[in-house]
Amino acid sequence: MKNLIKLGVFVLIVLGMWFYTKRVHTPQNQNEKVLVTVGAAQIKGFDPAQTDDVYSACEVAKIYEGLLGYHYLKRPYELVPNLAAALPTVSEDGCVYTFSIKEGIKFHDNTCFPAGQGRELVAEDFVYTIKRVADPKVQSPWFSMLAEKIQGLDAWRNKYAVVAQTDYTEAVAGLKAVDRYTLQFTLIRPWPQFPYILAMGFCYAVPHEAVQHYGAEFLNHPVGTGPFTLQAFNPQLNKLIYYKNPTFRDKRFPSEAAEAYQHLLADAGKKLPLVDKIITHILPEEQPRWLKFQQGTIDVADIASDSIAVEVVQGDRIAPRLQEKGIQLFLEPEQSTGLFVINNGHVLFKNNAKLRQALSLAFDEQRYNELFHKGTAVLAQSIIPPGLEGYQKDYTNPYKIHDLAKARKLLTAAGYPGGKGLPVITLDVHATTQHRQQGEFFKKCMERIGVKIKVVPNTFPELLKRIDQKMTMLHALSWSADYPDAEGFLCLLYHSDQSMGIGAYFNDPAYNALYEKAIVMQPSSERTKLYEQLNSMAAEHVPAIYSVHRPHPVLYHGWIKNYLWADCLYGTEQYINIDLEQKKALQAKF
Amino acid sequence: MEPNPPLLEVRNLSKRFPIRGGILGSLVGHVQAVDNVSFSINKGETLGLVGESGCGKSTLGRTILRLMEPSAGQVLFESTDITQLDAQAMRAMRRKMQIIFQDPYASLNPRMTVSAILEEPLKIHQLYATAAARQQRLYELLGYVQLSKEALHKYPHEFSGGQRQRICIARALAVCPQFIVCDESVSALDVSIQAQVINLLMDLQKELGITYLFIAHDLKVVEFIAHRVAVMYLGKIVEMAPAQSIYQHPCHPYTKALLSAIPVPDPNHTRERIILQGDVPSPITPPAGCHFHPRCWKATAECKTMYPAPTQHGKNHTCCCYHPLHEKVME
């Protein structure tokens, strides 16, 4: 009995503490604008050169900035200068890019600088940043993007691959800081996509002082020029708190907008960033993420990869029960293509276009769209997603019409009447609930023409490994744009032994020749034609079964203003505003 | 001198158990359970082996049957040294020598019926070709131990202690052994049952000519059955003599002490009662000299230095003592 009493007392104490902490927690500075967001995966540190997943890239972009960026309110995407004073001047031959850099940009105040005062950003910082990506000691996953592109960089890298200490003072011909604010890149051959690359995360300016000061721990001590600062990153914290950067330069909210975004101009001309603080929760499971959003404790929820999206988004509208609470939906098609990639190097599929076509015809993308996207996705005809050059709105892939009779006929023609003689085909998927269900759906589709599929779930690295080692027959992947140029998609079917891409291992001489011709061209209607031609080749050879270009729904609460999502846009939190009045009013409804 | 060699002869038999200790489990000593024991048993004879618990008599019994491997010495059965036999030959030899244990509860497998228990030895040694012949043999065995045929289909837990011991006897008899070690076979039974079982064993000896090594912890039990008696103390046989001789003229003080512990069913009978001082010493570090000297009322300095050699005190009466109670036993 005594034990029971003790137990009771203990429980009471714990409950007391709980109520106490509840009380301590709720009051906040009512006038502080705090944006609460959520990430779905562990953040892998804050080193721009190492960050290669979307979730970490979003966090890095709050702190670091690049030479170029995209206009927040214009579509199609428009490159705008960010740390650069203006867009670069390009030489006649398309090989020399010259940038001038804005003056007076300061790095965050940090102990790595003398007196803790952030130093001014100069052209030399970009030279250092690019060299760092190429440094064999850093082993940046992004180097392949720059490989054989910039004059002298590959030689520099190869030299230090066998030397213990990399010497950053050794000059690289193609990377030159002409003066304090002028930067010059010299390319080996024309590369029209280069400015897009400079807008990507791994080219964000990194101060060498921080890298030297923190050494290997640099990834936990971000020092950038961006709108927000983070004291230090603790990987064991599922909650990141960013503060407005007090030394941020005078950057203003844009005052021009595309037709569709005119309503977002209320804050035009205001100094950025607009919020004082960002809190980012990391919650790997879908259920708690969604429940917390519904509870109103998370402001913005990117639900694109969640199955909940099916429930919430009805057509292009939000479910009424959510609308009542003032929840807003932002829905744009993603520049991505969902694929059931065929390993074209596999003995079964190599030189057997009919088999590939039969599978493609048997796949019921309409039903797929309904089940997994409630019909909101765009059915994919080929590899290029809508919104990119080369995408043809009216084009219909002859092998993308769901036609079982034709599929059976082709299967017979391929030598496997009714699936007879065909081994069980494996389909490797990422082992998440949703991907597994998608795999099962694919399996059910193929069963109708007598093709047996076995779904094999993998962890993501395992999946990549299997693809890389050409161990898969089919695998499900989704490819998203890194930059707004269809080249990023078309290259996936180009034969190259450099990197695996999506692992299609497709090798068609006609396609390869056309691709080589197109990629060195500056944007033009001629290039568009070539892109279209490549796209329809990619459709009819069926190196992969294209499923859908999925929509990207994001939910946010009514008090969040200026919210916008787009594929290549990172670091957009600086534009977001919070209506504190409305927040009070709406939160009363929860 | 007998014209025939003895059925069983034990020569200098020893059994040591290693003791491990220390951090690495190295050898730190031995338990000398059986120490250089020699004796022989003639065909049709019963040798009673008596001693306090822990003196090594059970170990001796089991070592003779090679249920434990001896550390040294020989066991000759019909002039064959069984300690040298390989597994195959030993198995064949086991037909000739059997054992009956102390605890009739632990010595029968509770998961087997009596018929399975009795049949097992027949199967192991492939004694009867047909099932019917085996069945017949089982009935015969039950007859020997005076159990009914119904017993065959029962499980051990359905029997009383005495009945179980009969089953054990039947099992031992199954292979027609010439020699049986009775390892305290009656100690766990009630006194009335003890007598029954002992009578049974004696009847069987008459009928089948079996030789017994009868192990017990007091002299009384052995009195009726044993032709000769050996007394054991701390791994050594201290006195061995024909039954009559030892009961009437115990030479060793220890034997005397054991004898004095037997109650006599006569209220008028008075007898000097010897109560031994102290406990049995540890067999790991037995006392120097005569092992019995710390408890002996006749011990002298001599006893503490060297173990006494066996001396003859009459026909077949040997004793290891410097101060025997009877110098010469009357014949």
Added chain:
Amino acid sequence: MNMYHYAIRRLLYAIPVLIGVTLVIFLLFNVVAGDPTLILLGKHATLQQMVELRHELGLDKSMLMQYCDTLKSAFTLNFGRSWATKQQIMQMIKGGAYASLTLSIPAFVLASLAAIAMALLAAFFRGKLLDRSLVVVSVIMMSISVLAYILFGQWVFAYKLGWFEIAGYEYGFPNFLPYIILPAIIWIVLSIGPDVRFYRTVVLDEVHQDYVRTARAKGLSNRIILFKHVLKNAMIPIITNLVIQVPSLILGALLIENFFGIPGLGNITLQAINNSDFPVIKAMTILSSMLYIIFNIITDVLYTLVDPRVKLK
């Protein structure tokens, strides 16, 4: 043999076990599971980069040398950096251990107290309705899947009823308290079933001992016998059972931590599994094996210390 010899022997015996553990881990993760370069370099990797990286990680050394590295890391507790997050593994583990322990210690203490109390109650009312229902309830609690508890608990109690935080964690006392309550309750519900059953039989075993009969004969009340005498003696198996559970506290509850966003060791492990992050998996495995071994030794030594009946073998 004395106590210290025994303890030292047990410790020495741990060495072959530890070697066994590292060997198994090494075989599984270095030899079988293989190449980390893709995990590290991602989809843009080039062949040359892979070769460079293998050299950097020492994967081009001989198997024996690699095993020595593994062994060395086990003894120096220096596991290097994670492949997936590039973080110092010991640093991750330290942070994770804090979060895990803030959940598991209160949950463990409460669950144990509750289980002991329930076991005593059950033993006190042996054979009565209360006893039987306690046993049945604990069996029922054991029979439901963890995942179901978590999903329902979070949905119903945290979201629908709003009693608890849905998910999240904050370092520092008492900030973490609101976040650990629901996970702790689920933990308690999960672990109380087997514990109640175990403790109940332990207590009942003691009840059958002679000293209880003597105490009864002296006229002591059932309550005093149960709490004063029985509990005191039953403490030995109870404490042993508690100590043996300690290593599992440190690893935490994999699923619970992941669902409630608690950045503990369970969470680290699961992330590592999902990322094929072998150094982290190896470190976690070696550490928890070592803890298991150490706590087993502690239990054994404790046992002999407390209970003179146990012989030192």
Added chain:
Amino acid sequence: MIAPPFPRSLWAETLRQMLQKKLTVVAMAVVFLYTMVALLAHWGLIAGDWNVEVGGSYAAPSIQHWLGTDIFGRSVLAKIIKGTEVAMSVGFVVALIAVTMGVALGALAGYFGGIVDECIVWFYTTVASIPNIMLLLALTFILGKGILSVYIALGMTNWVELCRLIRGEVKRHKDQEYVQAATALGASHLRKLCRHILPNVLHIVIICFALIFQFAIKSEVILSYLGLGVQNSPSWGVMIDDARVELARGIWWQLVFATLAMFLIVLAFNILSDALRDALDPKLKGK
């Protein structure tokens, strides 16, 4: 002493004792029912059509679809029935593997002692020291995925406790007089082990079998959560795992019914193993 009308082995005695308790009988009935369902499903007599779409995606439970439908419009009822086959086979095979390993190694170690014993003890201590989840993971790395690796992985991680118990018991029984008697009769090692010792430790095996059976069924959920579970066949684990992304959408039926199906059989096995323990070896309680 009045002899019973016919002789009873200890096993028959146990059975009689167990049949006297209503709860135990119910538990046995549940196990029997599940076994029948599993067998019928295995032979394709029921739920052979689990893969057929019978209604719309995620239809709530109704008259037509008693337990609702899943994402593809397949009947949850049919999936649960088909899942019974998977669960029972996982339970059975895992328990079989674990018991075989545990008994074989435990018996060898306990019977022969010496170096054999030392090696086996070292082996199982090593295995016990490695957290189960890591072993499962590593084993599926090696074996690939699928039901076979589920069997082996769970089987390989659940034998240690049984091995420890069997080793102790065999050690104890080896020195019992009935085994010595068998030695004296010239029985071989194999005969002593199989005919004498093992039947006397079989009760532990039976109890552990029931415990491992239910534990394996429960573990399958965790494996499914990690993506290492049963593939290409409906299993309760996968259905519960699906609820991770379904429950928040208000789709509760897969989770509830799969949990319920699992709950019943696990509960039945728990009750049964308790009853077996009470009847066979009261000393083993709580182990």
